[in-house]
Amino acid sequence: MSGKTVSLCLIVKNERERLLNCINSARQIVNEVVVVDTGSTDDTVGIARAAGARVFSYAWQGNFSDARNYALEQATGQWILVLDADEVLAPLDVNYFNKLLAADQVEGYFVSIQSYQGDGGEIMTDNVVRLFKNNPLYRFSGAIHEQVAPSILKETAGKGLRACSLLINHFGYLDIEIKKKEKFKRNTFIIIKELEKSPADPFLLYSLALEYFQRGLIAEGVKCLEKALPQMNGSEGYYQDVIVATANGLLNLGQLDPLFRFLEEFLKVFPNHQQLLICRGLGQLQAQQYAQATEDLVRSLGEDEGKFLPRHQHLCLVGDVLMSLGHVDKAVELYLASLKHESGYIYPLIKIVDLLGCAYPLIDEKLSRVMSVNRLDRLWRQLLKEQKPSYAIVIIFLEIGLLLKKPDPEFMPSQLVLELYQFVHFEPFLKRASFNYLCVSVRQLYYYSLMLEKGYADFPINDRVSKLMKELMILFVKDYCPRAAAKGLNVLGWSALGGAGAEKESIDR
Template sequence: MLLSLCVIAKNEEKNLPRCIESVRDIVDEIIIVDTGSTDDTVKIAECYGAKVFCYQWNDNFSDAKNFAFLQATGDWILTMDADEEINSSDREKICSLLDNDAIDIYLFHTLSYVGSSPGVDTASNLNIRLIRNHKGYQYTGAIHEQICNCNQEMIDRGKVKIEEITVYHYGYLDVVATEKNKPNRNMKILEILLEAQPRDNFHLFNMGSEYLRLRKYEKALEYYKKAYEDFMPGLAHSPKLLFKLITTLDALQMYEEEMRILNEGLTYYPQFVDLEYLKACLFHKQKKYTLAIKGFKKCLTMESAPLQLRNINEVEGYRSYYALGEIHSELEDYEEAYHYYVETIKSKPSFYMPLHRIAENLMKSGRKIQDTKITLEKFFGKKLNAGAFAKLGEIFFSIGKYDIAFDYFLKACEQMKPNQNIYYNLGMSQFYLKHYQEAYHWFEKVEEGKCYEEAAYKMILCEILSNHTENADRLIQTASNFEYKKKNKIYEAFRNLAADLPYPVVSDNKEESQQYVNIIFMILNDLIKTAAPEIFEKSLQLLNLIDSDEVLLKLAKLYYRHGYYRLAYQEFIRSINIFNRIDKEGLEMMRNSIDLARGGKGCNRYKKVKESGEYVRNN
């Protein structure tokens, strides 16, 4: 039996090699249909011996895929996107499926990485992957295409089978979605479809999902609710609709309605472990600890859901163990928390967050630092390598033990080839220890990679805090060559303010000011840890150089997270009085501040900036 790989591609030079490499040993033919690439996609495909066909894109995925199928000569077609790869351990399983005369269509398990980089966070889907060729199978629908058979009215379900074969998908990563602007492309197609069929359940669901990807939760909810009005449990996308409706309600903190839909969903699909998990998570959020513990323990007793009911991976394993550890940590039952964190690690050795939490809890319970180090080192085995030292450095850095972190990072550095990330981490450890010149030395070693620009800006802070004005000016000038000019402008402003020099307003436009807010608070977050009180107070004047009504709320949260509860409370009050700005997280912090201030750091270190116009320049 011959197997043809079919891929639709446009500007996929970064992804296509990974895709083809993952299956080149098992396919007999590679069909690449290019829809208008301006990069090296076509050249790369030809280097792999692919048959490349140009296709005029017409906003219809089915047409493009069906065109690819027409070019395939194999007995079977393996359909993939360019930003996917087959799990290496599953490749050979595919070959064994081709001799099964009883099956025409196979669905595989797709794990889509989400967030900033491939890791633990994934979304789960079922997708058609193997299709018997020359039997009339083709796709229909402009987007989120469905399989049909032009020779018969209905596909024989007996000829369709689900296989536990994993395909990794990289297209939902933040950077990829931003680069390709996928949601806007998809929404343009869906708008046309909904104009023709405004009540189509599937199109409504997909439009809601595009808004969800954009984090426009109100709009997502609008479409999901319309789709849910005609809910039919038997439809393939219905479990996914339920799941996404629930997560949208959760994002909007509409907890009563979320619980109602959760309970309804479990009547439709009793095996839907994800819903049991989300229900327990909701109880946890509401501090209904007994119900939450019961819910997570129930998840641990349930079998893995069928693939068609799977969205969050391993909720019946490490995720529920970790949630139980978190609850017991909040209850200050550190012994029980430790038990569940250990179970989490046993269930998912590559998930390191439990080690961070164990370190926190050991310190909270008064354990000596040497004992804490010994306990954590045991998790990495008898002989610690560079990777273990680096991870231990990250753990101690995360709990503010920067001297211990530095020692571990240094040990990792001694065992590794030059490593830009380790240099940066060594610099950050020294920076937070207020050893500015030692930090500068390590940051200077970062010469490339994702940390390069951040290291350059940290060098500027080191020189400003060391009162090395001339070198700070030189570094700011060098940083002016970086692509994001707004960041440079804020560092230049801070250099002037620290030296008691005037600096003009950066922006008096509210929309433009939003682009500066996060930059300013990244600097403030560093300075509240490292700078002398008088320098930190000067840095607060950065907030007067933009026009934003959220600065007091963000400042209050900054104080709260660093333990300055009285100051946090004062800024929450000012945010309400001056800008009428507060949110649910702020209200919770505000309530807690009153009690925490009695035992917290109070106002002794950082005084509130005088109210002679500060923060209210444009009010």
């Protein structure tokens, strides 16, 4: 624990399922936990007390900042860490955390919030001030999507905040959570009530637009954004977010002419803006302007992680575009780059198998450049969980091939072949004419792998295994792996990864 004391502050209501995970994620770095309950009817309060928290009751007034600030008033630590019950602080280096607290010239830190959306497959990352010194002048503002950064910047003449590498995983925007807590109804009520007092407030209009977007009410959201933009001068911390959200809305509505006019105006101001280039590229695809679309989407890649689209997904997006235009080799390279960047992401692996599966030596060579045995092992097990046994078996073949080239004491080829033999008996495979040959070949592969493990070097096993692996791979991909037809992109699906679904609490007013 650092020489500086830290208070974890939360406001909660009916969070019995998530609260303990949240508290435990930060326990090693905080000296006290302050929980402000705003009216729970479950056993949230009892769970908080059992976890050692200091619990306070607060009558909900329809204003998140008021509740947050009440929590800050109860904190005794020198620093404040703010989390929500549906958030978990990612594992961190305690020594690094202590160094953050020891920096005398810093009053607060932007931390990364990784927000899981939809069914959990979409992730948005943004930066929000959640770690700051306990100073009575530092208080949250805004009835909803409240922020503490403005008050810190005001008191320090804009010099008190720094970025850090702390990461918070946020699960509150999963579909199941939004439905369970009726967040749309609650949030829109608060925002509309505030808009009655300040009907031209661009931040409130933007907040309402995001609520509409998450509900699928895209046209209503765009109307709010079109009211917000004329009220802004460009210095607002969420100015670019409003522009991106507007572009995404127009794209989703298929209003291509208004989209192109809008983007022409703002790309003059932000000529290399990743998400604006993506929006224009996707719009050009819809308009069948393929050359322009390719130029914009390739240009949008850049070198750094984007704010609105994780790089591994961004690489796949451009890969899909290139593939749909017939540039298979370039597409494969981007899928490989995506795997190298995020080895647990299944989508590019499936695309590579679909494109190169019958060319076993080629796929083996390309994947071995970016994948280790350990990563391949994790991936095929993940594919099995996601009920993709055909692709799982292909990855097992690749793992066995890599093991034969680079032995690893933690993984025995014979054991993998035994698992493979079990998997080829799955229902989808039993009905194929080549099933019996497949079983015989896998048994043969098992005996060969045993001989290799026992060191029978005088027998030409490597050549036999390589030939058999090639035959099995070609047979399996040809007969058992459905090819993904390259019939163009689901443009709306890709655009939803951008600003329209962005993390709401990421806005600095």
